[in-house]
Amino acid sequence: MTKNGAEIVISVLLLTTTGLLFFINRCLSLSQFFTNPSSEYSWITSGFLNILGYSTVFVPGYLIYRYIHKIGYLDKAGNTRLTFVIRKCFEADEILERTNVASSNVTHSRTLLQDTLLLLFYFVCLQASFLTWGVLQEKVMTQKYENTKGDIGHFTDSQFLVFVNRILAFLLSGFVVFCTRQPSHKAPLYKYVYCSLSNILSSWCQYEALKYVSFPHQVLAKAAKTIPVMIMGKLISKTKYESYEYVAALILSVGMLFFMLDTGNDHKGSSVTTLSGLILLCSYIVFDSFTSNWQGSLFKQYHMKPVQMMCGVNLFSCIFTAISLMQQGGFLKSFTFMIDYPSFIFDCFLLSICSATGQLFIFKTIATFGPLVFVIITTIRQGFSVLLSCIIYKHEIRVIGIIGILLVFFSIFLRVYCGYRIKTKRKRTQNVDLKI
Known part of the structure; x- marks a missing residue:
């Protein structure tokens, strides 16, 4: 032809x-x-x-x-x-193979102090962005808005919230990509489609779940995703994990389960409602676990910068959600709600800013420390989110909840300590082999 x-x-x-x-x-x-x-x-x-x-x-x-x-x-x-x-x-770019070989020969070794400070910086920025985002997310999906006329409305379109989060993140990352010097982009664009699709589906499930389960239960149920992430890592990236990583993930999940059992559910509905919330949460965990591991494998294969990853993923996320919203008339309904309830505009804009800045640090964390470390940071953030929610909405925390919190922090300490010990042993072994 x-x-x-x-x-x-x-x-x-x-x-x-x-x-x-x-x-x-x-x-x-x-x-x-x-x-x-x-x-x-x-x-x-x-x-x-x-x-x-x-x-x-x-x-x-x-x-x-x-x-x-x-x-x-x-x-x-x-x-x-x-x-x-x-x-x-x-x-893919024709010079990809040569670039990969060259990149693999260049190693950027950091000291333990540098690693600790960098991880602490990412940790603080992620907590600040997503704790604010979590509070706003709960407000937008569960609270009612009132205008000057006394009318009361409840926003229900989860996909529109996903869109506004992604469009600002795309504009921010696109601005950084075009205004700063970036390495040549090697990955074919279709590679971003998979993690973009799983990313918007996980976000949609997260928003929808708030209609059926309480915020503390939703947040803490996600903590168990460290194990699915490790499973996805083995399936997608063929990642090998140490025994202590499985133990730490199990302790982490048990600790979060204890905390979850200690807080009540504000959504006391039928068994169908509970089942819907459970299905949505399980779907979120699966989609989110796939997303972080697929992104991790792309970083290893194509060596793109985190901001390039952010731009590519959010480009397709904007396309997917925008077309779907146009077909369903979602834009018209959401903009009408904005006109009727102006306070929603501020919440929506602030929600998007927190999501966009948080995404920058998500991609930096995954690129630097891998998907499992990012999930552990996220899990700690989820614990803080529940504590914040308990303070705002007066949820009671009993002994079993405190035990759960202690188990979570113990699992984090265990992983960091064991990881450092194993890394130190391997360096010593390599030095001995070089001397021989």
């Missing part, structure tokens, strides 16, 4: 699949079944429509990817604009 013929096929694939999926999603969004679902099952219908909206981007991209590889389009294509876009989306 000629080059022009292949480009016509690619254009037809893009237009027909996008148009068909857009039409199906729009028809379903306007149907009575999806417009007036039961409150207990609303997350199922909205989640289905969201995924169908994401497929408007994912399915055409997948079909084009399969087609260009089947006909060897990139091997014989010229230098047209379409070819340039396709290469950026689906092909």
Whole structure:
């Protein structure tokens, strides 16, 4: 097939699949079944429509990817604009292999003090960003807004909150990428699609879960994700973990479980409500565990900067959520809510700032210390979030909750101490081998 013929096929694939999926999603969004679902099952219908909206981007991209590889389009294509876009989306840079070899030979060794100070800096910045974000998240999804007329409203569109968080993060990271000197970007753009999709799904599950379970229970249930992250690490990145890391993760999860059992649930609903919250929390854990490990593997493979990762992931997150919101009329509903309740605008903007700055430190932490260290920092932040929530909303903490907190900090100490001891032993062994 000629080059022009292949480009016509690619254009037809893009237009027909996008148009068909857009039409199906729009028809379903306007149907009575999806417009007036039961409150207990609303997350199922909205989640289905969201995924169908994401497929408007994912399915055409997948079909084009399969087609260009089947006909060897990139091997014989010229230098047209379409070819340039396709290469950026689906092909790694030709000098990637040489860059990887060179990068692997360059090691940036830091002392224990430097590592400790750097980790402490990331830790403090992550806590400040996401503790504020957690309080605002609870307020936006659980509290009611009142305007000057005395009208009361309750915001319910979780996907719009995901969008505003991602659009500001994309603009911030894009500004940094274009205004500062960055290494050449080697990764094909489609590699970001997987972690972008899992990232927005995990965020959506997190917001939706607040409709069915209390904030303390939601936060502390996530603490158990250290074990799924380790499992995902072995499956995706083939990461090998030491025995003490499994022990520390288990103690951490048990400690958070104790704390969770010590606090009451403010959402006393039916068993269906409890089941919905449980399913959403489990889905969040799976999606979030995949996201951090996929990003970790991309850092190792392509050696991009954290801000480049942030820009790439949020680019697709904005595309996915924006198209889905347009198909469901989510933008119109959310902007109408903003006009009716101006105080929501401030909360939404501050929520986005906290999310964007927090993401910068998320990617820096994963790139520097790996996904497991990031998850441990996040787990500690979740404990602080619950403590903050208990102070604000007067939740009582009993002895079992205090024991849980102590177990969490003990697990952190155990991991840091054992990690340092093993690292020191390995250095000594290497020095002995060099002398021999």
